[in-house]
Amino acid sequence: MAVAPAAAPAAAAQPSRDAPHACGPHPALSRSVHHLVAHDRIAGAAVLVTGAGPDAPCARWTATDGTAELRTGRPMNTTDRLRVGSVTKTFTATVVLQLAAERRLSLDAPVERYLPGLIRGGAYDGRRITVRQLLQHTSGLPDYLDAPEWQHIERLRYRHFEPRRLIARALRLPRPEHAWHYATTNYLVAGLIVREITGHSPEAEISRRIIAPLGLRDTYWPGDETRVRGPHSHSYFTADDGRRVDGTAWNTTFGGVGGALVSTPADLTRFARALLTGRLLPAPQRAEMRRTVAADPDRLWPGARYGLGLISSPLSCGGSWWGHAGTVPGGHRALVATGPHGRAVAVALNEVPATLQAEQDFLDVVDQALCESPSAERTPA
Numbered sequence: 001m002a003v004a005p006a007a008a009p010a011a012a013a014q015p016s017r018d019a020p021h022a023c024g025p026h027p028a029l030s031r032s033v034h035h036l037v038a039h040d041r042i043a044g045a046a047v048l049v050t051g052a053g054p055d056a057p058c059a060r061w062t063a064t065d066g067t068a069e070l071r072t073g074r075p076m077n078t079t080d081r082l083r084v085g086s087v088t089k090t091f092t093a094t095v096v097l098q099l100a101a102e103r104r105l106s107l108d109a110p111v112e113r114y115l116p117g118l119i120r121g122g123a124y125d126g127r128r129i130t131v132r133q134l135l136q137h138t139s140g141l142p143d144y145l146d147a148p149e150w151q152h153i154e155r156l157r158y159r160h161f162e163p164r165r166l167i168a169r170a171l172r173l174p175r176p177e178h179a180w181h182y183a184t185t186n187y188l189v190a191g192l193i194v195r196e197i198t199g200h201s202p203e204a205e206i207s208r209r210i211i212a213p214l215g216l217r218d219t220y221w222p223g224d225e226t227r228v229r230g231p232h233s234h235s236y237f238t239a240d241d242g243r244r245v246d247g248t249a250w251n252t253t254f255g256g257v258g259g260a261l262v263s264t265p266a267d268l269t270r271f272a273r274a275l276l277t278g279r280l281l282p283a284p285q286r287a288e289m290r291r292t293v294a295a296d297p298d299r300l301w302p303g304a305r306y307g308l309g310l311i312s313s314p315l316s317c318g319g320s321w322w323g324h325a326g327t328v329p330g331g332h333r334a335l336v337a338t339g340p341h342g343r344a345v346a347v348a349l350n351e352v353p354a355t356l357q358a359e360q361d362f363l364d365v366v367d368q369a370l371c372e373s374p375s376a377e378r379t380p381a
Contacts, residue, residue: 002210029125029368032365040354040358043331044064045065045076045347047346049370064078065115070244079156079265079266084331084332084334085255085325085326087268087325091208093310096193096194098209114192115196116264118167118189119189124141134186134189135183135263135308137182137186140179144167144183146173147170157227157250158251161251163191163192163256164192166185178254180293180306181299182296184296185258189257190202192260214279219262221260224240224251227248231347235328237331246327259328263334272336275340289308292312295311309324323337323338331350333347344368350363
């Protein structure tokens with residue numbers, strides 16, 4: 001379905017309708033968000049930032065620009081739900097590490113121990129791939145999304161997919177060239193391990209162990225539902241014929257526990273802070289998550305490193321952020337990260353950046369959110 005051109009973006013200096021009144025302006029962040037909409041032609045962008053704790057000068061602030069729904073012109077906000085794509089991987093990795101902490105699995109055990117015969121034949125052997133390598137994308141497995149039929153993914157948007165069939169499709173692809181190769185295949189295998197060990201679906205375990213205890217009321221598994229429940233931003237993509245199309249309705253079973261979750265910026269920041277402050281994992285498992293290898297910049301971005309379901313990326317103000325980014329083909333782009341001093345940020349776009357520069361501008365928003373001077377957080381007397 002073709003849609004009308006985006007409405008004119010809101011002025012960068014105008015506070016978003018859900019910005020907390022106790023916080024002062026954050027001009028650098030507002031400019032970065034506005035740039036995504038005005039120059040990179042992203043339909044809408046929303047950023048939620050939370051301070052490092054109750055003593056922070058400002059506990060919570062937002063920056064929004066553009067349009068959540070092009071048909072109505074409804075402005076973007078930070079309370080809408082969206083599809084968070086591969087941010088889902090951090091939830092899945094957390095449950096695998098919880099099982100490791102409970103000594104129900106070993107990170108360095110082969111996949112074959114838990115899933116006999118699943119990965120056998122050709123260039124792939126589950127006896128030589130460990131659970132750790134799955135979570136770190138160093139397994140050598142290809143991504144089923146690299147198969148030729150996924151080059152026109154919009155043709156598959158209403159189909160149901162099963163993890164085992166997607167894994168089997170991946171095993172028919174050539175072996176990746178590089179030692180680190182980002183592949184959702186790894187996380188579908190990890191999900192099957194969770195099922196084998198617990199006797200429950202990985203989605204149920206993630207809900208029981210993470211979503212329910214943290215009170216993530218806007219985070220859920222859509223299953224075969226193609227529409228997003230409740231208030232949500234629409235998402236947009238460019239079709240083969242160059243038209244901008246509403247891609248909100250989509251069956252995301254193809255992503256499974258590697259990319260299907262729906263959430264909100266508030267839920268994502270709550271999850272990220274709980275994870276990195278020890279509420280979800282003991283210290284040894286958090287340390288395992290942070291053991292990184294260099295990522296392929298062509299599949300992430302320059303400077304990125306990958307741990308166990310966590311990305312580390314350098315900040316202009318020193319140190320690094322820890323978190324994860326996600327993309328879905330319908331157009332949502334999400335990222336959640338925490339900085340070295342405990343500040344957390346979640347970014348929601350309803351259109352995927354179309355150029356390398358636009359992707360860099362997206363990352364610059366994260367940098368501004370985590371690096372902008374604390375003095376900007378104080379409301380003048």
